[in-house]
Amino acid sequence: MTTSDETKKKPLWMLIEENFLELNLQDLSGKDKEAAIQKIAGELDAAGYNVSRRGGNMLQLRWAMDEMLKVGRPLMKDLNDAIATLSLEDVADPYFATSKLIDDLGKTWKELKKSERRPDVIRIVEKTRLDLLINKAKDLPDDEGIRFLIEEKVASEVIINELGITEEKLGQVNAEIEKENAERERVETLLEAVDGKSNEEKVKHLFDNNVSENLIIEIAKVDQGVIDSVKQAMEEELKEKQRLEEEAAAQKKAEAAGPSLEEIPPDQMLDYIESIREIMEFSDVEKEIRVMCDQSSIPKSIVDIAVSDHSRLDELEKEAEG
Structure with missing residues (x-):
């Protein structure tokens, strides 16, 4: 019989029923029945439950044995079988699931309907729900399992231990979820500004x-x-x-380039050419010439010729002079 701290926290009725699972009911008659009772009582004594020396506890053991023999199987077998059929959907509300479980099994096991046993059954159902959540999380890809358990409000230490992740990893996923939630709040606020508008306007x-x-x-x-x-x-x-x-x-x-050569009147052409020649007396560097011409609003069409083909500039001047 297990005597760990976890076992010691279990209620006496549950430990009695768990011990019954190890018995062969066919052998429980006469002296064998009493021997089994004494053996279980001794093991429970060793676990700190003081059964053999306390009349009430001993009676509880004997009554449970009689009820098991009457039904023909241990209560815990029926309870375990019922628990094994539960799905996540069944235990979404542990309290409702517990009530249904007790109602169903209580038709056979009247003692299970006692109010003091309900918290124990609730703990079993909650543990079952946790196991189902963890199993589902382990089947999810990437960080989805971590996210799933966080959303289900599973304790951080349980997530870390059951999924084999570090505290840093859990913190990272929590931070991502917080960021996503903040973005959702931002979107909700944005939608308030277009309340009553068409879907197209909202989406835009x-x-x-x-x-x-x-x-x-x-x-x-x-x-x-x-x-x-x-x-x-x-x-x-x-x-x-x-x-x-x-x-x-x-x-x-x-507009910045100015008019084309054909669009420039002769008198303006002569003025521009004169200005360019004056500028070129100050510098023969193309970049500097272009900057000064731009500052003087000289059309780019003339400047391009001035910095690339001096003879053509002379021709333009003669053409403008007529």
């Missing part, structure tokens, strides 16, 4: 504020079709915006 507002598609679907409660429609509209809007920006940039560049 969230996209504009860098919210991921998954969160939009989850929190805004929209389907993928709305997401795709808004994305397409935004892409077209972006393309049009880029086109207008490119046109504006080209126009600005053209």
Whole structure:
């Protein structure tokens, strides 16, 4: 018989029933029955339960033995069998599951319905739920098992021990969850600003504020079709915006470059050429010439010729003079 600290915490009735699991009911008659009772009492005494020297405890053992022989099997067998059939869904509410378990087994085992035994059965159900949660977590990929147990409010030390992870790893996953929860709160706040708007307007507002598609679907409660429609509209809007920006940039560049050679009147051409010649007296470095010409608002079309083909500049001057 186990005598660990965990065993010592168990109630007497449960230890009695667990001992019955080791018995062969076919041999329990006459002296064999009494011998079995005395043997179990001695083991319970050794475990610190003081059964053989306390009348009430001894009577509890004898009555439990009689009830087992009457039913034809140990109570704990029925309890273990019932526990083994439970799923996570069954034990989602341990208190409800306990009530159902006691009601079902209580039809055969009246003693199980006693109020003092209910907390013990609740602990069994809660332990079963924890075992089922851990088993499910171990089957999940990557960090999903850790996340699952955190969401189910399983104690940190249990998660660390059962999943074989470090405290640092658990802290990392907790930090990620906190960050995700903060993002969800941000999205909720963003949605408040477009309350009453169409789904398309809500989605666009969230996209504009860098919210991921998954969160939009989850929190805004929209389907993928709305997401795709808004994305397409935004892409077209972006393309049009880029086109207008490119046109504006080209126009600005053209304005900065000034008129073409053909558009410059002869008198202005002569003024520009004279200014360029004065600038070139100060420097023969192309970059410096271009900077000074730009400061003097001399058209780029003339400057390009001045820094690359002096003879062509002379020709332009003659053409302008007529």
